[in-house]
Amino acid sequence: MAATRSGARVDGRVARGNETRRLVLERAVSVASVEGLDGLTVGRLAGDLGLSKSGVFALFGSKEDLQLATVRTAIRIFLEHVVHPAHGLPHGMDRLWRLCDGWLAYSQTRVFPGGCFFYSAAAEYDARPGRLHDTIAAARRNWSSFLEQTLREAQQAGEARQDADRAQLVFEICALMEMANGESVLHGDDACYRMAARGILNRLRDTATDPALLPADRA
Amino acid sequence: MAATRSGARVDGRVARGNETRRLVLERAVSVASVEGLDGLTVGRLAGDLGLSKSGVFALFGSKEDLQLATVRTAIRIFLEHVVHPAHGLPHGMDRLWRLCDGWLAYSQTRVFPGGCFFYSAAAEYDARPGRLHDTIAAARRNWSSFLEQTLREAQQAGEARQDADRAQLVFEICALMEMANGESVLHGDDACYRMAARGILNRLRDTATDPALLPADRA
Numbered sequence: 001m002a003a004t005r006s007g008a009r010v011d012g013r014v015a016r017g018n019e020t021r022r023l024v025l026e027r028a029v030s031v032a033s034v035e036g037l038d039g040l041t042v043g044r045l046a047g048d049l050g051l052s053k054s055g056v057f058a059l060f061g062s063k064e065d066l067q068l069a070t071v072r073t074a075i076r077i078f079l080e081h082v083v084h085p086a087h088g089l090p091h092g093m094d095r096l097w098r099l100c101d102g103w104l105a106y107s108q109t110r111v112f113p114g115g116c117f118f119y120s121a122a123a124e125y126d127a128r129p130g131r132l133h134d135t136i137a138a139a140r141r142n143w144s145s146f147l148e149q150t151l152r153e154a155q156q157a158g159e160a161r162q163d164a165d166r167a168q169l170v171f172e173i174c175a176l177m178e179m180a181n182g183e184s185v186l187h188g189d190d191a192c193y194r195m196a197a198r199g200i201l202n203r204l205r206d207t208a209t210d211p212a213l214l215p216a217d218r219a
Numbered sequence: 220m221a222a223t224r225s226g227a228r229v230d231g232r233v234a235r236g237n238e239t240r241r242l243v244l245e246r247a248v249s250v251a252s253v254e255g256l257d258g259l260t261v262g263r264l265a266g267d268l269g270l271s272k273s274g275v276f277a278l279f280g281s282k283e284d285l286q287l288a289t290v291r292t293a294i295r296i297f298l299e300h301v302v303h304p305a306h307g308l309p310h311g312m313d314r315l316w317r318l319c320d321g322w323l324a325y326s327q328t329r330v331f332p333g334g335c336f337f338y339s340a341a342a343e344y345d346a347r348p349g350r351l352h353d354t355i356a357a358a359r360r361n362w363s364s365f366l367e368q369t370l371r372e373a374q375q376a377g378e379a380r381q382d383a384d385r386a387q388l389v390f391e392i393c394a395l396m397e398m399a400n401g402e403s404v405l406h407g408d409d410a411c412y413r414m415a416a417r418g419i420l421n422r423l424r425d426t427a428t429d430p431a432l433l434p435a436d437r438a
Contacts, residue, residue: 115345133405137406178398182342192390195391
């Protein structure tokens with residue numbers, strides 16, 4: 001009985017710790033997307049959420065650990081919003097377009113209040129070596145690789161030209177997506193999402209074996 | 220005589236102040252391009268340069284004034300490296316391409332050690348209202364407007380198609396330039412400059428009345 005009661009107490013503490021951790025990280029991704037990962041401090045997050053600084057500190061340890069946990073949380077949210085919705089779609093050009101369209105919606109609807117989390121984080125840590133840099137760089141490489149893989153599958157399905165330069169096409173469509181995000185957040189104007197979608201659809205039509213596989217414009 | 224001597228002393232102090240200001244701002248643009256404008260403090264810059272903190276503080280006042288002076292210095296350096304070299308060139312598609320090529324070289328040769336100053340600064344301040352945001356946003360708008368004007372002149376010179384969507388084309392070429400900068404700084408790899416140049420040249424050839432007005436590839 002005593003052991004069970006003590007076990008329940010431990011379980012309760014672990015559950016509360018996990019819940020606090022979740023709350024802190026949810027707040028942290030929002031703050032970091034607007035003010036940067038450097039803007040994250042245990043004291044600031046504890047204050048924002050009305051928690052004790054020592055309690056939050058015990059959950060994360062160093063500032064860098066908090067920042068890394070924040071990046072990993074942002075990756076999970078990105079996958080949920082952009083990548084997972086495409087899982088059931090058949091291989092082909094429409095799947096590739098829907099991933100791009102999902103990215104534009106993820107940026108435009110401000111899943112993170114400061115726009116795409118990885119756009120800001122990459123610009124902040126691109127020239128600063130270390131674990132944060134490496135985690136952010138890997139997340140961006142994974143996204144590019146996933147788009148290249150999707151294009152390869154479209155080629156195998158006979159919907160994309162065999163001579164398409166996959167790295168070049170993915171570079172160009174990512175450039176258009178990121179430009180839309182950057183311009184929209186900077187100037188508070190949504191017209192750039194239409195321009196990005198138009199540019200991406202032009203590139204995808206040039207690559208498709210049949211341009212009619214792609215919509216005329218963004219829905 | 221006394222007035223003259225006192226005048227010379229004042230002139231000497233002003234000259235020394237200007238020289239110190241120049242030194243501090245030169246260091247400030249380098250630091251900010253790597254660590255962000257938030258990384259700038261009077262104390263840190265004074266320490267880096269072996270100057271007295273109070274002397275540097277007297278020249279700039281608030282941290283925001285120092286940051287704004289840093290952005291203005293970066294604008295001057297950008298104009299010198301990217302815009303001024305095109306001044307003597309005749310209106311047309313080659314002038315537009317040379318501006319893009321100059322931008323790629325400015326990023327690739329790391330005129331600022333952290334890559335394009337405005338890429339980092341825009342990502343840092345895009346979602347934070349205030350004078351810094353407005354100054355950075357205006358600088359980026361001016362660059363886009365200048366490219367659109369250059370394209371309009373190419374149309375007037377009969378070298379660009381009259382039905383070209385100027386805003387769309389400039390959006391797309393800026394997207395490619397910025398993507399090259401971001402990827403190169405993040406991954407420490409220069410291949411993205413070739414991809415950006417290829418993408419830009421493809422867009423410019425599609426827009427030109429004669430594709431032979433553009434080089435086959437980046438020199």
